Amino acid sequence: MALTVENALLDGERVGVRCERGTIATLGAAVTSEPGDETIDAGGAHLVPPLVNGHTHAAMTLFRGSGGDLPLMPWLEEKIWPVEAKLDADDVYWGARLACAEMLRSGTTRFWDMYWQPAATARAVEEAGVRATIGAPLFDLNSSPEELRRAAHTGLEELEGFGPHITPALAPHAIYTVSEESLRWIGELSAERELPVQIHLSETEKEVQDCLAEHGERPAFYLDRLGMLNERTVLAHGVWLDPDELALIAERGATVVSNPVANMKLAVGGVFPFPAARTVGVRVGLGTDGAGSNDSLDLFADLKTFALAQKHAAADPTAIEAEEALAVATGAQAPLLGATPLEAGAPADFLLLRKESPELGIGDLVSDLVYAASGAAVATTVVAGRVLMRDGEIPELDEILARAAERAGRLGL
C-alpha cells in the first residue's frame, strides 16, 4: 500500500509526499493522496530528513547508568566486561529493541552498530523497522588470527541472511585489540566483498602514544599501511587525529564519526578537530556511542553538544555553523553513512516534527533543530514508507521497556 503525507512544510513550502514500495515516488506542492493510500495529514508540520547515528553499541541500553562516573578502564573492567561475558542473544535482542525505540523516538532511523550477537541486533532492527549497518566486534588478543577469521566469516553469514535494512560490516575493535596480521586480512576481505569497516580510532591520547611507540607511526598512517583506510572505512572518535592524518583520511575518502558526548563523559580530554577536518575535506558523521557511556541515544542532543564542543574547543563561536552541524548529523556530509535525502527516488525515510513544540516556531528551523530542539520535537517517523511512530506513539513500547528491564535485571545491572 502506498503512503501519502499531505500538508507538510518543507523549506517553507506546503508539500505532499507519496511513498511507494519503500521509496519516495513523488514529492511536491501538487502531490495528494490517491484512492487506497494510507494518508497522513501533517497539518502544516515540518518535514525533515532523519538523523544517522554513525557509531553505537545498541544493546548497551542494558548498561545505561552503569558507568557510574568512572574512568574508561575501571568502567570496562569492573562494570562492562564481566557482564558482557554473560550476555545471550535475547539480552542483545531486547537491549537493541530498546535502543531502536529510543532512536525512533528521537528521529534516528539508521545506525552503525558494533556489538556481540550481531544477528540478535539485526533481528531487533528488522522488527523495529529501522536500518542498521552491523558488525560483530573483532578482537584477537586472546585468539589466533585464524580463529578470528572463522568468527568473522560466521558473523557475516548470519548477517547476510537478513533483508535490505541490514548491511553487514566488519568491525575490528581497535588497533590495540586487533593484530597487524588480522587488520591486514580484514582490509582485504572488505575490499574483496565490498564490506564497510568500522573501527574505533584515536579515542584516547594513550592509543596514539602506544601506536607511535609500537609502530613508529600515528594511527591513521598505521591503518593506511595495512590497507584499511579507504572509502569503506568508518573511524569512530578521531579525537587525537593530527593535520597529516586528517589530510590522509580525506585523500582516502574514509569517514570519521565524532562522538562528543561519550568523549566528554569519559573525559578523554579532547574534541574531534572538526575545523581542521573540514579544511582538508574529511567526511564527517556523528554518533552517540553506546548508552553505557552517553547515556542517551537522542542524537539531536548530541548534535547540539557537537556544535557546542567545537565552538568551545576553538574558543570561537563561528567554529561551526548550524547548517554544517546538521549535515553531519543527517549523514549528508559522508555518503557511506547512508543519509536519506528528501527527494523522489530516495528511500522513504523522514520525520514530521511536533507542531506544539515551544522550542520551534520563532527561530530559523535549521538553527532550532541544532540548538533548541531535542528528539522530543519529532512526532512521526517513517522508514521505507512505513509509519513506525505516529504522534509520539511507538507500538509495543511498553513490552519493550518491560522486557529490556527484565534482561538488565537478569544480568544484575
Add this chain to the structure above:
Amino acid sequence: MALTVENALLDGERVGVRCERGTIATLGAAVTSEPGDETIDAGGAHLVPPLVNGHTHAAMTLFRGSGGDLPLMPWLEEKIWPVEAKLDADDVYWGARLACAEMLRSGTTRFWDMYWQPAATARAVEEAGVRATIGAPLFDLNSSPEELRRAAHTGLEELEGFGPHITPALAPHAIYTVSEESLRWIGELSAERELPVQIHLSETEKEVQDCLAEHGERPAFYLDRLGMLNERTVLAHGVWLDPDELALIAERGATVVSNPVANMKLAVGGVFPFPAARTVGVRVGLGTDGAGSNDSLDLFADLKTFALAQKHAAADPTAIEAEEALAVATGAQAPLLGATPLEAGAPADFLLLRKESPELGIGDLVSDLVYAASGAAVATTVVAGRVLMRDGEIPELDEILARAAERAGRLGL
C-alpha cells in the same frame, strides 16, 4: 480544592501526595485521596522535584535563533540591542509566556529573570502559574546614577504589586555597565529591603582583565568592596573566578549560577570551575541564560552539558557525580535559589515523569535524569498544588506559540 496524587514512585516506594493551599500537606505510603479532592493516579510514575533555572532572560525566546553563530559583541550590537530598543510590554509578555511554557514542558517551575519590562514578565509568570525572581536590568552607562536609582525604584514598585509567585530583585547588569557609585547604593538598597541581587560576573576573560586594570582587583573582590557580595547575591556565569575569589564567595554565602551551554555557544573559552568551588563550599546553581544564546530553555539538557563540561574541563570523568549535578539543577545546593523539596510543609511543586520513556527504566534514576533524560521525560507538572501540565499538555500552548511568533515577526526577528 485539594489535589492528591496517588500511586507515585519516590525513591523506589509507592507514595501519595496531598496538597492543600499550595503546600504539601502530607506525603507518604498511606496518603490517599479524600472526598472532593482533585485526584491524579500517577500509575507508578516517578515523583521528582522540579528544576530551578538560576539565570535567564525569559522574553528572549523571541530572539531564538537570532544569534546566528556570531561572537558575543557583534551578536549584541547587530542583532539584540537594535531590536531591544523597540520592545514593548506585549512583546515581553508573549516572549515570557513562551518561555514559561517551554520551561514548564521541561520540568522547570522557578526561574531567575533579568529583562526589560519586568512587570510584563511578572504578568506572564502569574498567568502561567510558575514562580520567578525578577529584576529589571540596571545600566548607567548612558544615564546618571540618580536616574538609575529612580528607574530601580519604579521597577521595584511595579513588581511589588504582584502575588507570592513573584519575588522582586535588583539586577545590575554587570560590573562593566554599572558605575561603582551605583553598585554601592544597589548593595545598600538590597541590604535595607532584603532584596536579592542578580549580576553577570566573570563571563569573559576580558571582563576580568578590564577589572584588574581599572580597579586593581578581580571582579569578586571589587563587588565585595562595594558591599555587593553576600547571601542575597546571585552571580551569573563565574567562568573566570580564581581560587581566592571562590573562597571569598563561599565565605560571603553568595551563589554562583553556571550557564555552561551559553558559555560554550558564545565560546567564552572556559568553564565555571565547579571542583574548585565545591572544595571551598560555594553555593552553586544552574541556568540556561536567554534563548537567544542557548537556544533552549530545557534545563535537563543543560544539566547534562554541565556535568559533561566539568568532566571534559578536568579531563577526569569523576570530576562531578550525577547526584551533585542534579542537586545543582534543582537548586538544592543553593538555598537562595528557592528549591522546593519533596516534603510536608514545602510548596507543592513537583513533577511526574512519563512512564513510557525509552531512556528511563534501566539505569539508576538519578544518573538517568542527568545523563539520559531530556525535559521530554516530564509528563505532569504541579506548582503550588495546581496542575500546570498534564500528560504533556499545556493549556493555551497554541495561542502562546501563535502570539509569540506574531510578536517576533513584528520585531523583524
